[in-house]
Amino acid sequence: MTMPAGAAGLLTRPPRRSERVIEASLFLAATVGVLTTVGIVIVLTFEALEFFRLVSPVAFFTGTVWSASIEPLQWGVIPLAVGTLMVALIGLVVAVPVGLLAAVYLAEYASPRTRNLVKPMLETIAGIPTIVLGFFALNFVTPVLLKPLFGSGLGTFNALAGGLVVGLLITPLIASLSEDALRAVPRGLREGAFAMGATRWEVVRKVVLPAALSGVMASIILAMSRAMGETMAVVLAVGTNPQLTFDPLESVQTMTAFIVQISLGDTPQDSLQFKSLFAVAATLFALTFGLNVLGNRIVARYRNAYS
Amino acid sequence: MSATSPAIAQTRFEPRLMRRKLSGTVFLGLCLAAIGVLLIALLMLLVDVFGRGWPWLDGAFLTGAPSRRPAAAGILPALVGSLEIGLIVGALTFPIGVAAAIYLQEYARDDLVNRLLRTNISNLAGVPSIIYGIFGLALFVRALSLGYTLLAGALTLVLLILPIVILASMEALRAVPDSLREGAYALGATRWQMVSGTVLPAAAPGIMTGIILAMARAIGETAPLILVGAVTFVTFLPNPVDGGYTVLPIQVFQWASRPQADFQGIAAATIIVILLVMVVLNALALFVRVRLSRHIQW
Numbered sequence: 073m074t075m076p077a078g079a080a081g082l083l084t085r086p087p088r089r090s091e092r093v094i095e096a097s098l099f100l101a102a103t104v105g106v107l108t109t110v111g112i113v114i115v116l117t118f119e120a121l122e123f124f125r126l127v128s129p130v131a132f133f134t135g136t137v138w139s140a141s142i143e144p145l146q147w148g149v150i151p152l153a154v155g156t157l158m159v160a161l162i163g164l165v166v167a168v169p170v171g172l173l174a175a176v177y178l179a180e181y182a183s184p185r186t187r188n189l190v191k192p193m194l195e196t197i198a199g200i201p202t203i204v205l206g207f208f209a210l211n212f213v214t215p216v217l218l219k220p221l222f223g224s225g226l227g228t229f230n231a232l233a234g235g236l237v238v239g240l241l242i243t244p245l246i247a248s249l250s251e252d253a254l255r256a257v258p259r260g261l262r263e264g265a266f267a268m269g270a271t272r273w274e275v276v277r278k279v280v281l282p283a284a285l286s287g288v289m290a291s292i293i294l295a296m297s298r299a300m301g302e303t304m305a306v307v308l309a310v311g312t313n314p315q316l317t318f319d320p321l322e323s324v325q326t327m328t329a330f331i332v333q334i335s336l337g338d339t340p341q342d343s344l345q346f347k348s349l350f351a352v353a354a355t356l357f358a359l360t361f362g363l364n365v366l367g368n369r370i371v372a373r374y375r376n377a378y379s
Numbered sequence: 380m381s382a383t384s385p386a387i388a389q390t391r392f393e394p395r396l397m398r399r400k401l402s403g404t405v406f407l408g409l410c411l412a413a414i415g416v417l418l419i420a421l422l423m424l425l426v427d428v429f430g431r432g433w434p435w436l437d438g439a440f441l442t443g444a445p446s447r448r449p450a451a452a453g454i455l456p457a458l459v460g461s462l463e464i465g466l467i468v469g470a471l472t473f474p475i476g477v478a479a480a481i482y483l484q485e486y487a488r489d490d491l492v493n494r495l496l497r498t499n500i501s502n503l504a505g506v507p508s509i510i511y512g513i514f515g516l517a518l519f520v521r522a523l524s525l526g527y528t529l530l531a532g533a534l535t536l537v538l539l540i541l542p543i544v545i546l547a548s549m550e551a552l553r554a555v556p557d558s559l560r561e562g563a564y565a566l567g568a569t570r571w572q573m574v575s576g577t578v579l580p581a582a583a584p585g586i587m588t589g590i591i592l593a594m595a596r597a598i599g600e601t602a603p604l605i606l607v608g609a610v611t612f613v614t615f616l617p618n619p620v621d622g623g624y625t626v627l628p629i630q631v632f633q634w635a636s637r638p639q640a641d642f643q644g645i646a647a648a649t650i651i652v653i654l655l656v657m658v659v660l661n662a663l664a665l666f667v668r669v670r671l672s673r674h675i676q677w
Contacts, residue, residue, distance in 0.1 A: 088569060090571075091569055091570060091571055094571045095482070095486055095570075095571075097478065098478045098479070098481050098482035098486060099482050099486070100478075101474075101475050101476075101478035101479040101482060102478070102479040102482040102483055102487070102496050103496065104475060104479060104538075104541060105479070105496065105499050105500045105503050105541065105542060105545070106495070106496060106499050108503060108514070108538050108541075109499055109502070109503060111514055111518060112506070112510060112511075112513075112514045115513065115514055115517040115518070116510075116513070119517070169413065170413045170416055170417065171413075173409055173410045173412075173413035173414075174410070174413050174414055174417065176410060177407075177410035177411070177413070177414060181407060181410060190414055193414075193417065193418060193421065194417070196421065197417060197420075197421055199592075199595065199596075199599075199657060199661075200424070200599075200654075201598075201599030201600070201601065201628055201653060201657075202599075202601070202602075203599075203601045203628045203631050203632055203635075203650075204424070204428070204599075204631070204650050204653070204654075205424075206632075206635070207428070207631060207635050207643075207646060207647070207650060208423075208424045208427060208428070210635060211427065211431065211635075211643055211647075212423065212424070212427045216427075240417075240420050243417060269394075271396075271399050271400060271403050272403055273399070273402060273403030273406045273407075274399065274403075276406075277406075294505060297505055298505065300507070301505075301506070301507025301508070301509065301510070302507070303507070303508065303509045303601070303602035304601045304602050304628070304632065307632075308632070308635055308636065328507065328509050328602070331509055331513070331606075332509070332602065332605055335512075335605055335606045336605060336610060349513070350513065353509070353510060353513050356507060356510065357506065357507070357510050360505065360506065360507055360510075361502065361505075361506065363505075364501075364502045364505035364506070365498075365502055367505075368498060368501045368502055368505075369498075372498070
């Protein structure tokens with residue numbers, strides 16, 4: 073074999089120009105995400121400031137009455153925030169135990185065969201369009217499941233039914249993220265505990281769960297964010313009544329449901345009502361984005377810790 | 380040492396194995412109960428929707444236009460609108476999403492800029508979908524003056540779906556073993572030759588699956604489209620760049636917002652159609668994965 077002429081030169085030749093062009097265009101595609109984030113922040117800030125020029129931010133963030141259509145107009149966001157948090161918390165009360173138990177079962181107990189049955193079921197639930205869950209809450213959860221339990225104290229629209237379907241919606245998220253966290257715990261830790269004579273449940277409770285705690289917390293934080301931003305599962309079930317209440321049997325309004333209500337109606341786009349939509353959206357975005365950053369940071373940290 | 384030994388002697392180790400095993404069994408029972416609860420919830424949902432909607436589902440329903448009378452209503456404009464949106468979203472997210480994933484997974488050094496790009500994608504994937512609707516309203520409907528058209532809706536959903544496609548494609552690229560990359564380099568391939576000739580074909584099943592499932596997600600999405608105008612009562616087939624449009628989930632929302640049982644019935648029938656579209660797309664994803672990975676071994 074003789075070396076082709078110039079082969080030695082190949083090794084020192086700078087990268088081809090087409091390679092540079094390709095890398096640059098790939099980089100451009102990768103920046104779409106950042107551009108989207110920046111765009112969202114600019115739009116929300118700009119439009120929310122427009123609203124805050126007319127309504128004092130102090131009144132907005134501390135006011136306890138929200139009345140966007142009935143005079144006197146009042147722009148206290150707390151009723152919407154409480155409605156959003158109540159629905160999200162009801163969802164978490166359901167989803168944290170169920171999702172966590174499912175995750176422990178999948179990571180620690182299930183045989184590959186049962187795993188192959190349970191995983192697709194969770195993925196199916198995660199894939200159901202959320203409007204379908206809203207329909208289910210309105211037509212089944214409230215009249216068939218909850219009405220017999222609570223009787224006449226329960227409204228046609230109530231926070232409880234919305235919260236329950238939101239719980240169903242975020243359970244797969246908690247289950248799959250927690251399962252990842254449990255699987256990231258090194259096998260050596262488990263084997264050490266087994267060698268000390270611990271039963272499987274003791275290994276799970278005293279070794280695996282504490283070691284995976286940060287990942288489990290992250291899954292709960294991300295699920296909370298998802299629950300607060302959920303729209304269609306909630307909008308049909310909880311109603312459009314922005315009252316300040318902590319009673320889950322009452323009708324409330326979430327931030328997302330308000331946004332839908334305003335954009336559905338014939339509200340003129342230069343009205344104060346329409347501008348308030350952006351202030352509410354900016355608040356929601358800040359809350360959920362903060363939770364996402366926190367949750368993803370924890371996930372990244374435990375990934376580094378064990379790899 | 381001698382100071383601690385009496386304490387040890389006093390607390391003799393009692394295995395109490397029966398009790399410990401019992402609590403383990405109770406816990407396993409709880410795990411199975413949790414999975415049972417999920418299964419029952421899913422079954423109740425399906426039984427309820429099919430029970431309510433099945434009687435309404437016939438040929439006239441699939442080929443008709445919406446009507447103020449439930450018995451005469453159909454979903455053809457919404458079905459066509461959903462399929463058009465799904466196709467546009469798939470066609471646009473595929474090149475952008477895969478290119479971004481290739482950059483982040485195969486090219487990007489671990490420096491500040493690239494770490495920012497990467498964490499940003501994860502955080503974007505968690506932004507509420509309705510916020511994308513507001514952004515779409517400002518960018519596509521107003522700034523680019525596309526108006527309340529199907530194209531504006533589809534572009535909004537592209538932004539929503541992109542992070543998901545990028546994350547799934549990165550996952551698929553990560554699963555390709557480094558030995559393949561090193562093999563390509565050893566044969567003298569440039570980086571792009573290595574990526575396009577070796578890594579991409581090996582990751583194709585995972586990438587394609589991710590994109591098909593993302594299209595399913597786009598077809599089921601409702602909230603952002605409300606903001607970019609898919610709420611009009613549409614009795615004609617949508618033109619992507621002109622005039623109103625509607626999609627299946629919006630149709631469900633409109634009908635389910637009415638108190639009459641008949642409207643709930645046609646809403647349920649529409650849900651059945653959405654679920655069937657999802658089943659078809661999932662089956663397609665499975666088929667593509669099996670088909671494409673037939674020749675891949677490592």
